[in-house]
Amino acid sequence: MSQQETINWSHKSLEDLKSFWNAHIEPDLARDGLDLDTRPTYEEITEVGYSGIARTLREHHDLTLSQFLAMVGYPNPDSDVDDSYNWKIDAETTIRELELYLTTYLDRSGHSDSTIASKRSRLARYVRTYADLYDSAPIVERVREDEVPRRDEKQRVRAVYDTFDAELSSPESKMKHTTDVRVFYKWLEIDRDAPYNPALGAPHEDSWAKETPDDDDRDPPAIDAEHVQAMVDICESVEERLLIIATCAWGLRRGEVAALSIDQFEPTNDQEYFDLDAEDPRIVFGDERKNGPGRVSVQYGLETLADRWEELAERDQWNGYLFPSVSAASGHRTPNTMTERFKRLADRAGVSMREETPTPQYGRRFWYRTYDDAVKRLANRAEAFAEDQGSDDPHVVVTNYFGEEEARKRRREFMGNQLAAAFGDE
Numbered sequence: 488m489s490q491q492e493t494i495n496w497s498h499k500s501l502e503d504l505k506s507f508w509n510a511h512i513e514p515d516l517a518r519d520g521l522d523l524d525t526r527p528t529y530e531e532i533t534e535v536g537y538s539g540i541a542r543t544l545r546e547h548h549d550l551t552l553s554q555f556l557a558m559v560g561y562p563n564p565d566s567d568v569d570d571s572y573n574w575k576i577d578a579e580t581t582i583r584e585l586e587l588y589l590t591t592y593l594d595r596s597g598h599s600d601s602t603i604a605s606k607r608s609r610l611a612r613y614v615r616t617y618a619d620l621y622d623s624a625p626i627v628e629r630v631r632e633d634e635v636p637r638r639d640e641k642q643r644v645r646a647v648y649d650t651f652d653a654e655l656s657s658p659e660s661k662m663k664h665t666t667d668v669r670v671f672y673k674w675l676e677i678d679r680d681a682p683y684n685p686a687l688g689a690p691h692e693d694s695w696a697k698e699t700p701d702d703d704d705r706d707p708p709a710i711d712a713e714h715v716q717a718m719v720d721i722c723e724s725v726e727e728r729l730l731i732i733a734t735c736a737w738g739l740r741r742g743e744v745a746a747l748s749i750d751q752f753e754p755t756n757d758q759e760y761f762d763l764d765a766e767d768p769r770i771v772f773g774d775e776r777k778n779g780p781g782r783v784s785v786q787y788g789l790e791t792l793a794d795r796w797e798e799l800a801e802r803d804q805w806n807g808y809l810f811p812s813v814s815a816a817s818g819h820r821t822p823n824t825m826t827e828r829f830k831r832l833a834d835r836a837g838v839s840m841r842e843e844t845p846t847p848q849y850g851r852r853f854w855y856r857t858y859d860d861a862v863k864r865l866a867n868r869a870e871a872f873a874e875d876q877g878s879d880d881p882h883v884v885v886t887n888y889f890g891e892e893e894a895r896k897r898r899r900e901f902m903g904n905q906l907a908a909a910f911g912d913e
Contacts, residue, residue, distance in 0.1 A: 709852035738854030
């Protein structure tokens, strides 16, 4: 059980929460490397295991996290509105309702943090575009005020959609934006007593829906080699580079990256270091893996692994995790932390896919596509042999002609070369 699950947040008074902050949360933030002269973010508080405080403040004390932080010595220099996200509009009521929708309604509906973050980004584009067109974005007040004609507000929404049509490159992205806007207004109508939904009936949705391919016809998003190199180029630490390698060069899931331990790498030599000269190094997974026990072949990145090992081995009482956390009960970072760090790297590198910031899943798909390309390249090389043998399947010839061990060795060679090129080591 995690630390946050053992805390009975709802039973704490406001004074209890202030005392708990000083006695527990702030020291844990300091142990996690936070400069206490800097106002902590919600993500940093969550990372040390105290995400529950935001909800209890909201539900039991009618306070935002920002307002509470001001009470314990971290004043917001701009306003009393929660500054964990900059909406870039001057409309406090709109911001308050947006935050309530995202952090309460969507959270209770079971949406993941990454999904909520994506919806936040699309709704931000909507209110900012609205503000650009009409000088401000009091969208909540306008649907509540009787003196604002409904037809006028509907036309304002559709004018924003006209801007989306010009600025967004894909019908899929346009549909996601308009769907999120319509659902937000629906929430205002059902939960917040707004009299109508001005986003209903917009002709744009029908038009964009016809242009949007079915999910079965869409290729799943994946970053490409140029994206990988751009992200590697802006890495400022061995830890950041290892995150990109574990995702894009080893094809690991975000949870597998978060819990990755040096003990999972084989083979090792008699020394303390992983054998950089091993012919077939692998990462070993047990029963906890989604697809069951198995081994993942490592074709690239051993030098970075060794650098990270050396870096961590100098710490007192290192627990063996490559992304350790001194405060988490698990001893390592969370999957959500890996996602957020990957997305921050992508943002810094200017990498986006389909108008969205890539997640580790995009990097995992890069690995799959790179591996598939390596297999095809080897098969193409074997085509001549396939013709000589009268076989229509060069993949069969690869195994029959080279033998399984040699075929695997050559696949590793092709894959390693392609990964080295993507990471700028060619």
